[in-house]
Amino acid sequence: KLGHPSELPPEPVPNYEGDEEFLRRLHHVLLEVEVLEGALQCPDSGRRFPISKGVPNMLLTEDEA
Amino acid sequence: VHRLRSVDNLFVVVQEFKDYQFKENKEDALKDLEDLVKKLPWTDPLKVWELNNSLKKKKTKRKKHNLQSPASREKLNDGGEEGGADQNNANDQEDCAQNPVAVEPAGGQDTEKPQGVTSRNGVEEEEDNEQSDVKAEVQASSESGTKVGDSQTGEGEAKVLRFRVTCNRAGDKHSFTSNEAARDFGGAVQEHFHWKADMTNFDVEVLLNIHNNEVVVGIALTEESLHRRNITHFGPTTLRSTLAYGMLRLCDPQPTDIIVDPMCGTGAIPIEGAAEWPYCYHIAGDNSPQAVKRAANNICSLLRKNESKDSSTALGIPLDIIQWDICNLPLRTGSVDIVVTDMPFGKRIGSKKKNWDLYPACLMEMGRICTPGTGRAVLLTQDKKCFAKALSRVGHIWRRAQTVWVNVGGLHAAVYLLRRTWERAEERRSFW
Numbered sequence: 132k133l134g135h136p137s138e139l140p141p142e143p144v145p146n147y148e149g150d151e152e153f154l155r156r157l158h159h160v161l162l163e164v165e166v167l168e169g170a171l172q173c174p175d176s177g178r179r180f181p182i183s184k185g186v187p188n189m190l191l192t193e194d195e196a
Numbered sequence: 197v198h199r200l201r202s203v204d205n206l207f208v209v210v211q212e213f214k215d216y217q218f219k220e221n222k223e224d225a226l227k228d229l230e231d232l233v234k235k236l237p238w239t240d241p242l243k244v245w246e247l248n249n250s251l252k253k254k255k256t257k258r259k260k261h262n263l264q265s266p267a268s269r270e271k272l273n274d275g276g277e278e279g280g281a282d283q284n285n286a287n288d289q290e291d292c293a294q295n296p297v298a299v300e301p302a303g304g305q306d307t308e309k310p311q312g313v314t315s316r317n318g319v320e321e322e323e324d325n326e327q328s329d330v331k332a333e334v335q336a337s338s339e340s341g342t343k344v345g346d347s348q349t350g351e352g353e354a355k356v357l358r359f360r361v362t363c364n365r366a367g368d369k370h371s372f373t374s375n376e377a378a379r380d381f382g383g384a385v386q387e388h389f390h391w392k393a394d395m396t397n398f399d400v401e402v403l404l405n406i407h408n409n410e411v412v413v414g415i416a417l418t419e420e421s422l423h424r425r426n427i428t429h430f431g432p433t434t435l436r437s438t439l440a441y442g443m444l445r446l447c448d449p450q451p452t453d454i455i456v457d458p459m460c461g462t463g464a465i466p467i468e469g470a471a472e473w474p475y476c477y478h479i480a481g482d483n484s485p486q487a488v489k490r491a492a493n494n495i496c497s498l499l500r501k502n503e504s505k506d507s508s509t510a511l512g513i514p515l516d517i518i519q520w521d522i523c524n525l526p527l528r529t530g531s532v533d534i535v536v537t538d539m540p541f542g543k544r545i546g547s548k549k550k551n552w553d554l555y556p557a558c559l560m561e562m563g564r565i566c567t568p569g570t571g572r573a574v575l576l577t578q579d580k581k582c583f584a585k586a587l588s589r590v591g592h593i594w595r596r597a598q599t600v601w602v603n604v605g606g607l608h609a610a611v612y613l614l615r616r617t618w619e620r621a622e623e624r625r626s627f628w
Contacts, residue, residue, distance in 0.1 A: 189520040
């Protein structure tokens, strides 16, 4: 989803722990890529949380809290 | 010894007087101090000071080596000198509780002496041989960003040393001020050694620490207090890195632990955490945009420091910062191993009144995210009454394991180590 759409499967395959190639890509996306501007999106509600200068803002609004 | 992370200042003790009787009259008291100079066993502490200087000059950016050599070197035993660790604000309790590794007064020192002597020779050899790996490495200076050693000392005793006397005095019944004591003691030192007095460009800093009836004369081994390392952007209540280190140690972080500071302010704790426990993952958060900004800046400074000259990108550090509300943390239940934070005292940040609601809410939410059974929390606060009350309401998820009393900027605060019970947190009707 971060510009690497083709590299990661939509869901982890069974036995993903042993799949080194997958793990490497996952590690890269999780720990080596930093989002500077963008958003995090909740998979359930769809609510987007903006990311600015690398810092996500996850404060809830008055109504949400 | 220089690499001890919870120590503010290091000095070698020349002599310690447990119960010094000050004369009532100021002149007499000061004269006594002056006379003391001649009687003190200066030789060995000065040797230690020299050793320390030569070590500081050899500071390089190489990987850390073991600590054993410097520890033994400090324990020169003539005349009963000891190496001492000192915190500026009389943080005695904190030191004892949190830092058992601190240099101990060496009892039974005979065995240490030959070792001390040989390693000194070792140092002299190494000074000639540039290639050799210096075992003892002073990283403290590099952490705090001060310049290496004192280039003014040059090579050896032939040169006239410059000195200053710093007097720290605490107590009601003294007839003199710290300035007066420093001045007169300094005068005597100058006469005795024929060193030159210089308050700013000095080689030797003589310490005269007077706490009621306890007097300790020492020679400083550190230039700048080590409590500000790793932080460049300060906020109104930035925690001393030394205290942050102590708190983290109390949690006993294990590799792969997830450590969260949900009210991180300028990020002192998570930054110290990421620097010293790089095999854990650290998450910092705060609701205030200013705090988040400062923390982010501090993290950038740290990244820049870690930049290696070969590669174009900096090595990452296992630390992230998020803006969030501690009462509604975007973290899954039971997913965090350690929560460590400096809670708002209610003085400079927040208010005591707000704390009555905040503290219980914090404890509940921290209890939710923390792993039952193995999770732990280390919390610093000065608002002990409020904390105790809040804790009593969450007894089903948190148990108090240990309390350490600390002095934070003159305030009597406490660090509480809590263990998460095995009981699972109820799933809330939460937004998440």
